[in-house]
Amino acid sequence: MDIFERIKNHPGPLEIYADYAEGDYIFPVLEGEIQPRMKFKGKEMIIWSINDYLGLANHPEVRKADADAAAKYGMAYPMGARAMSGQTPFHAELERQLAEFVHKESAYLLNFGYQGMVSIIDSLVSKNDVIVYDVDSHACIVDGVRLHFGKRFTYQHNNIESLEKNLQRAEKNTAETGGGVLVITEGVFGMRGEQGKLKEIIELKKKYNFRLLVDDAHGFGTLGKTGAGAGEEQGCQDGIDVYFSTFAKSMAGIGAFVASTKEIIRFLKYNLRSQIFAKSLPMPMVIGALKRLELLKTKPELKAKLWHNVERLQKGLKDRGFELGSTNTCVTPVYMHGSTIEATLLIKDIRENYRIFTSAVVYPVIPKGMILLRIIPTASHSDQDIDETLHAFEAVRDKLVNGEYKKEEENLHLNI
Numbered sequence: 175m176d177i178f179e180r181i182k183n184h185p186g187p188l189e190i191y192a193d194y195a196e197g198d199y200i201f202p203v204l205e206g207e208i209q210p211r212m213k214f215k216g217k218e219m220i221i222w223s224i225n226d227y228l229g230l231a232n233h234p235e236v237r238k239a240d241a242d243a244a245a246k247y248g249m250a251y252p253m254g255a256r257a258m259s260g261q262t263p264f265h266a267e268l269e270r271q272l273a274e275f276v277h278k279e280s281a282y283l284l285n286f287g288y289q290g291m292v293s294i295i296d297s298l299v300s301k302n303d304v305i306v307y308d309v310d311s312h313a314c315i316v317d318g319v320r321l322h323f324g325k326r327f328t329y330q331h332n333n334i335e336s337l338e339k340n341l342q343r344a345e346k347n348t349a350e351t352g353g354g355v356l357v358i359t360e361g362v363f364g365m366r367g368e369q370g371k372l373k374e375i376i377e378l379k380k381k382y383n384f385r386l387l388v389d390d391a392h393g394f395g396t397l398g399k400t401g402a403g404a405g406e407e408q409g410c411q412d413g414i415d416v417y418f419s420t421f422a423k424s425m426a427g428i429g430a431f432v433a434s435t436k437e438i439i440r441f442l443k444y445n446l447r448s449q450i451f452a453k454s455l456p457m458p459m460v461i462g463a464l465k466r467l468e469l470l471k472t473k474p475e476l477k478a479k480l481w482h483n484v485e486r487l488q489k490g491l492k493d494r495g496f497e498l499g500s501t502n503t504c505v506t507p508v509y510m511h512g513s514t515i516e517a518t519l520l521i522k523d524i525r526e527n528y529r530i531f532t533s534a535v536v537y538p539v540i541p542k543g544m545i546l547l548r549i550i551p552t553a554s555h556s557d558q559d560i561d562e563t564l565h566a567f568e569a570v571r572d573k574l575v576n577g578e579y580k581k582e583e584e585n586l587h588l589n590i
């Protein structure tokens with residue numbers, strides 16, 4: 175069969191909604207400065223779907239550092255991969271500071287979190303090794319594992335008993351192959367907001383021989399006394415063998431980094447295909463990241479404000495009877511029951527009539543029949559933003575429960 179023909183007939187679980195949803199629920203355009211109130215389709219909305227946790231995206235010092243670096247170096251500098259002609263003292267200095275910040279010996283920059291993680295997994299394991307990873311892991315972990323030629327086992331989400339069973343399976347396998355075991359989890363699961371059980375996982379090192387790789391995309395900057403992430407929060411940062419985070423969230427930028435021992439980072443520098451075969455991170459990204467890290471370190475009030483907002487929002491939702499699952503981070507999932515189309519109608523209503531912009535997560539990311547409205551509070555939101563949002567959520571929840579969106583769905587006569 176012709177490949178293009180097959181693609182036409184099997185557009186994938188999200189693309190089937192494209193005609194109905196594009197521009198509204200998928201690929202919406204937000205306009206204006208990145209801040210709690212932006213414009214969508216010409217109307218001002220309170221925005222809850224941007225991972226700008228500490229409000230750095232539009233911070234004047236950040237904007238200036240980005241602009242000055244772009245004016246001085248342009249967006250191309252340095253040309254070439256790090257290993258060829260893309261090395262600068264700024265890249266090295268950012269790595270030094272990142273390592274220090276997350277209490278590791280050494281760090282290495284990645285151009286993108288997704289690609290970096292895929293390549294880290296690919297580099298760390300050989301075909302004799304076994305990977306054991308949380309079944310709800312982010313796509314970058316899943317896709318990194320796909321490159322692995324050896325055995326891989328998933329364990330049930332955040333379930334230590336299931337992890338232990340799989341470590342036993344892994345040990346049986348490595349006893350034959352002579353390989354090692356790599357366990358992978360997230361520091362914070364970005365959809366449901368639960369922290370990975372890092373402390374319990376690390377406890378298992380007393381019984382089993384494995385190395386632990388943690389994707390702390392949502393924990394970096396938001397958790398722990400100094401913002402060093404989920405490991406610091408749980409008092410077990412030392413037990414994380416390889417620490418990873420992106421700049422796409424608290425750091426309000428682009429790029430990522432991996433931190434570990436000197437030896438492992440040196441190995442990755444020489445073996446990480448995502449960096450060896452790709453152009454170096456441009457200078458404004460690097461100088462901009464240095465500025466963001468400086469603010470993370472010197473302005474603890476940003477994290478304090480973020481958590482004030484998280485607590486006000488999550489308490490307000492719980493007081494109103496909303497189901498938030500077991501989040502113990504800033505990520506605020508609000509679970510409701512309904513179809514994918516009901517979810518889109520609810521989102522349309524809350525945008526048009528209450529001026530709240532939030533994204534809905536539906537099947538296949540979560541089980542069929544569930545709607546997850548994912549709210550990402552930031553340090554920039556105000557008490558008023560939160561109170562207006564609580565009011566709106568109550569109103570649309572009542573309509574959903576009363577079947578108003580269901581009726582609308584039936585009237586649409588959609589052929590999906």
Ligand SMILES: Cc1ncc(COP(=O)(O)O)c(C=O)c1O
Nearest residue numbers: 286287288312314364391420422
């Ligand atoms: C848990 C997790 N890991 C990795 C990534 C990918 O990072 P990046 O956007 O830098 O590619 C994301 C999303 O940004 C994420 O949420």
